Amino acid sequence: MVQQHPIVAFLGPKASYTHQAALDCFNESEYTLTPQISIEDVFEAVQSGTAYRGVVPFENSTNGSVVFTLDLFVDLPNRYPDILVCAETYIGVNHCLLGYARRPITDLSSINESPDSSGTATPTISAPNPAMPRTVPLTDLKHIKKLYSHPQAWGQCKAFLSSYLKGVERQDVSSTSKAAELVAQDKSGTTAAISSSIAAKIHHLDFLAKGIEDSPDNTTRFFILKKFSAHSSPSALESNKQDVTGVDNDMDRFKTLVSFSVDDDDPGALAESLAVFKPYKLNLTSINARPSGIVPWNYLFFVEIKGRRMMDNKGAVNAALRDLGKTAKSWRWLGSWESRLVR
Amino acid sequence: MVQQHPIVAFLGPKASYTHQAALDCFNESEYTLTPQISIEDVFEAVQSGTAYRGVVPFENSTNGSVVFTLDLFVDLPNRYPDILVCAETYIGVNHCLLGYARRPITDLSSINESPDSSGTATPTISAPNPAMPRTVPLTDLKHIKKLYSHPQAWGQCKAFLSSYLKGVERQDVSSTSKAAELVAQDKSGTTAAISSSIAAKIHHLDFLAKGIEDSPDNTTRFFILKKFSAHSSPSALESNKQDVTGVDNDMDRFKTLVSFSVDDDDPGALAESLAVFKPYKLNLTSINARPSGIVPWNYLFFVEIKGRRMMDNKGAVNAALRDLGKTAKSWRWLGSWESRLVR
Numbered sequence: 001m002v003q004q005h006p007i008v009a010f011l012g013p014k015a016s017y018t019h020q021a022a023l024d025c026f027n028e029s030e031y032t033l034t035p036q037i038s039i040e041d042v043f044e045a046v047q048s049g050t051a052y053r054g055v056v057p058f059e060n061s062t063n064g065s066v067v068f069t070l071d072l073f074v075d076l077p078n079r080y081p082d083i084l085v086c087a088e089t090y091i092g093v094n095h096c097l098l099g100y101a102r103r104p105i106t107d108l109s110s111i112n113e114s115p116d117s118s119g120t121a122t123p124t125i126s127a128p129n130p131a132m133p134r135t136v137p138l139t140d141l142k143h144i145k146k147l148y149s150h151p152q153a154w155g156q157c158k159a160f161l162s163s164y165l166k167g168v169e170r171q172d173v174s175s176t177s178k179a180a181e182l183v184a185q186d187k188s189g190t191t192a193a194i195s196s197s198i199a200a201k202i203h204h205l206d207f208l209a210k211g212i213e214d215s216p217d218n219t220t221r222f223f224i225l226k227k228f229s230a231h232s233s234p235s236a237l238e239s240n241k242q243d244v245t246g247v248d249n250d251m252d253r254f255k256t257l258v259s260f261s262v263d264d265d266d267p268g269a270l271a272e273s274l275a276v277f278k279p280y281k282l283n284l285t286s287i288n289a290r291p292s293g294i295v296p297w298n299y300l301f302f303v304e305i306k307g308r309r310m311m312d313n314k315g316a317v318n319a320a321l322r323d324l325g326k327t328a329k330s331w332r333w334l335g336s337w338e339s340r341l342v343r
Numbered sequence: 344m345v346q347q348h349p350i351v352a353f354l355g356p357k358a359s360y361t362h363q364a365a366l367d368c369f370n371e372s373e374y375t376l377t378p379q380i381s382i383e384d385v386f387e388a389v390q391s392g393t394a395y396r397g398v399v400p401f402e403n404s405t406n407g408s409v410v411f412t413l414d415l416f417v418d419l420p421n422r423y424p425d426i427l428v429c430a431e432t433y434i435g436v437n438h439c440l441l442g443y444a445r446r447p448i449t450d451l452s453s454i455n456e457s458p459d460s461s462g463t464a465t466p467t468i469s470a471p472n473p474a475m476p477r478t479v480p481l482t483d484l485k486h487i488k489k490l491y492s493h494p495q496a497w498g499q500c501k502a503f504l505s506s507y508l509k510g511v512e513r514q515d516v517s518s519t520s521k522a523a524e525l526v527a528q529d530k531s532g533t534t535a536a537i538s539s540s541i542a543a544k545i546h547h548l549d550f551l552a553k554g555i556e557d558s559p560d561n562t563t564r565f566f567i568l569k570k571f572s573a574h575s576s577p578s579a580l581e582s583n584k585q586d587v588t589g590v591d592n593d594m595d596r597f598k599t600l601v602s603f604s605v606d607d608d609d610p611g612a613l614a615e616s617l618a619v620f621k622p623y624k625l626n627l628t629s630i631n632a633r634p635s636g637i638v639p640w641n642y643l644f645f646v647e648i649k650g651r652r653m654m655d656n657k658g659a660v661n662a663a664l665r666d667l668g669k670t671a672k673s674w675r676w677l678g679s680w681e682s683r684l685v686r
Contacts (some may be wrong), residue, residue, distance in 0.1 A: 060641075064632070064634050267649070271626075274617045274618070287630055289403055296404035
């Protein structure tokens with residue numbers, strides 16, 4: 001009998017950055033990773049129990065929150081009542097130029113001799129002092145006549161493109177993984193994709209260049225979702241480990257996500273709800289507002305705090321949430337998990 | 344000599360919802376309304392003094408904040424240091440079906456006889472109970488063979504489309520105003536656009552249907568921008584009109600937008616900064632966070648409060664902002680204006 005592995009649903013397609021995040025957390029020898037068409041499909045798979053875990057993008061260091069994910073947490077139709085965040089992972093957006101290498105570079109100076117690949121971007125009126133590319137190609141690029149990528153990627157790789165691939169035709173496609181797929185299918189070998197390193201592996205493409213993005217700091221945070229179950233004993237929901245002073249020593253190691261709404265007719269309710277964490281020394285690390293979907297200009301607020309909710313109902317987070325229940329119209333705990341961000 | 348009217352720059356193209364917002368606030372007999380290609384161009388025109396005022400979308404009741412506008416207020420390169428919000432306006436997103444009417448409806452029942460225009464949407468697996476359209480066509484639609492609109496509009500007019508235009512070819516275009524322009528150019532008269540009522544006027548098209556959106560509550564809020572000048576005496580910045588108790592009686596009539604950043608190494612600074620408004624009974628009405636663009640996972644926070652900053656430096660908002668200066672790393676007043684929202 002074939003052993004059934006637990007299913008991990010992730011936002012596809014294969015070779016997407018979310019796929020990379022899923023691989024970062026789940027070993028393929030123990031889990032079956034299954035791409036989903038939308039973030040909603042990932043929530044659906046976890047809520048229905050079809051998937052053991054789900055992986056979705058939550059926030060990008062440059063572009064901010066992923067509103068599609070926040071809106072599924074708003075969950076107006078109450079379709080995902082049991083979805084909890086149980087872990088996070090950070091994936092650097094490291095764009096690569098993928099294609100078929102014509103020949104390895106033996107004489108690096110030959111790249112710089114070509115007028116279209118000078119290694120310096122041409123100053124223009126809108127960018128009088130163009131940034132220098134952070135990397136050089138790993139192979140000659142003269143054979144590349146057309147580029148595929150997601151529209152966002154062109155803007156993230158400006159210096160490299162204007163230095164080494166100036167004037168080369170660009171075609172927008174729906175995802176960076178789709179770009180790699182198209183290049184893999186083109187046997188002429190004259191096209192290249194801006195895509196992820198995992199796409200190189202999946203589509204058997206060569207690295208023509210690595211790390212071609214302008215900013216080295218572009219990182220996306222992903223959430224691992226699970227279904228809440230009264231019978232499960234998740235690691236983030238341990239009993240309270242307090243020292244004699246009542247302080248949770250592990251507080252800084254964990255994060256908690258909470259959503260809440262306030263009564264529009266109660267001026268001050270938002271400020272009061274945001275203030276409940278302070279007396280317990282819980283550091284508020286992030287805040288977001290999304291339309292509640294009930295009436296216009298009514299919001300659901302999301303706060304992320306350091307610390308975790310405890311199973312035994314003791315601890316600072318539990319106490320703050322009890323206070324939130326007095327100031328907010330409604331609130332929901334959306335999970336506690338171990339922090340993976342190292343500043 | 345021709346009288347030069349002050350220029351009002353708005354996010355174009357012509358006949359966009361932002362154009363409608365601009366017309367709502369500025370009379371064309373007194374102002375020259377000039378479309379801009381991007382929100383950034385509107386900021387640029389106001390900062391440089393080319394335009395007297397700018398009009399940009401800020402928030403939609405269904406889709407939330409317009410992050411492009413928020414990010415220009417983040418203003419990392421300090422290119423728009425003098426931009427202030429001086430007014431707001433709300434425009435309902437009322438989609439119309441525009442084209443050339445073949446014949447007026449004399450017998451309304453004929454619409455319902457057509458199998459493709461039954462007035463009821465067909466149940467499907469994903470939508471077993473489709474919503475009824477909120478309106479009926481104003482003319483027969485049998486001659487319509489192709490539809491143009493912005494991708495978002497299809498999703499906002501589901502019930503009408505599946506009831507009266509099922510199976511008709513759809514083509515995505517960059518804006519609802521572009522859609523109307525294309526239909527106006529097509530002299531066959533067999534195409535129609537989902538667009539605004541102002542687009543009908545500008546492109547001389549017939550209304551085939553009005554108010555075809557699923558939700559009657561879809562509204563966008565726009566900001567009117569001006570350049571701060573020490574010499575100007577803007578209406579929102581009047582001297583303090585306090586009664587003897589020191590309370591600003593007009594407080595609820597005004598709104599103020601403020602941005603601030605906090606020190607990442609100072610736990611509690613965000614909560615403390617959000618708390619400065621409460622002692623002055625300033626109602627916090629909205630909150631947003633955007634990446635600061637300085638280091639990853641560092642944010643600029645935006646809060647909107649009821650009340651206004653006074654020129655004489657007295658009043659509740661002025662006092663709260665002085666306190667914010669003690670808790671936040673940096674802060675900026677982005678304007679005070681009269682509230683136009685009637686709940």
